[in-house]
Amino acid sequence: MSEPILSVSGVEKTFILHLREGARLPVVSGAGFELFSGECVALGGPSGAGKSSLLKMVYGNYRVDAGHIRVRDGDEVVDVATTPPRRLMRLRETTMGYVSQFLRVIPRVGALDVAAEPLTGDGVPREEALARAGALLARLNLPERLWGLPPATFSGGEQQRVNIARGLIAHRPLLLMDEPTASLDAANRQVVIGLIEEKKRAGVAILGIFHDAEVREAVCDRVIDVTEFAKAA
Ligand SMILES: Nc1ncnc2c1ncn2[C@@H]1O[C@H](COP(=O)(O)OP(=O)(O)OP(=O)(O)O)[C@@H](O)[C@H]1O
Numbered sequence: 001m002s003e004p005i006l007s008v009s010g011v012e013k014t015f016i017l018h019l020r021e022g023a024r025l026p027v028v029s030g031a032g033f034e035l036f037s038g039e040c041v042a043l044g045g046p047s048g049a050g051k052s053s054l055l056k057m058v059y060g061n062y063r064v065d066a067g068h069i070r071v072r073d074g075d076e077v078v079d080v081a082t083t084p085p086r087r088l089m090r091l092r093e094t095t096m097g098y099v100s101q102f103l104r105v106i107p108r109v110g111a112l113d114v115a116a117e118p119l120t121g122d123g124v125p126r127e128e129a130l131a132r133a134g135a136l137l138a139r140l141n142l143p144e145r146l147w148g149l150p151p152a153t154f155s156g157g158e159q160q161r162v163n164i165a166r167g168l169i170a171h172r173p174l175l176l177m178d179e180p181t182a183s184l185d186a187a188n189r190q191v192v193i194g195l196i197e198e199k200k201r202a203g204v205a206i207l208g209i210f211h212d213a214e215v216r217e218a219v220c221d222r223v224i225d226v227t228e229f230a231k232a233a
């Protein structure tokens, strides 16, 4: 058996609500699971179970109170729970990608550049990066007349497609996705299913939240029920 690319163990997290006299809101306790190259795993459970929070802990956006989140980075293993911020940033550049639920709009930057940016960040020449971004936006049926415009005024589904292009354009062996298809129509959901299948074939491990049953059943190999981690919390 090969080594997991992601290994989560004993993760605990309680939110402290400082504006509510320090009220404690336990969200996960004893969370543990592994993720292997080429598989797609869904975090499941009802609204409020802690799915997005757990994904943000794996990405390092939320601190954990205890436990380990070990990510294989080439020959090294990085524990997101304890690694210094600079090492976390480098891990995100080489290994761990994140497709957020909503696009964080960058003022005055056009959709094509928004989608191409992770590639130019990796050192791909600008012309090639823009060509690949264009191919991806075309595949996601984003009308070419929008490519030069900043996505701030785009519809929800248009923004989501720019976000998916940006999240998938560069190769990252571990990909985290928070409801990537929530605002998409049926045809574009199919495009995203195809893109996820290609990533899996390329050996990428995907951990995601897929509310849409059609997408989940098409791409996910198993579901981790986050309520399992809430019982003791
Ligand atoms: N930054 C935060 N500060 C305080 N509480 C938070 C924070 N983020 C999440 N929570 C709380 O943690 C719990 C889990 O939220 P989370 O967003 O992880 O749920 P979810 O399973 O993703 O739900 P949904 O399916 O609705 O997206 C909720 O009760 C939420 O209010």
Ligand SMILES: [Mg+2]
Binding pocket: 051, 052, 053, 209
């Ligand atoms: Mg959520």
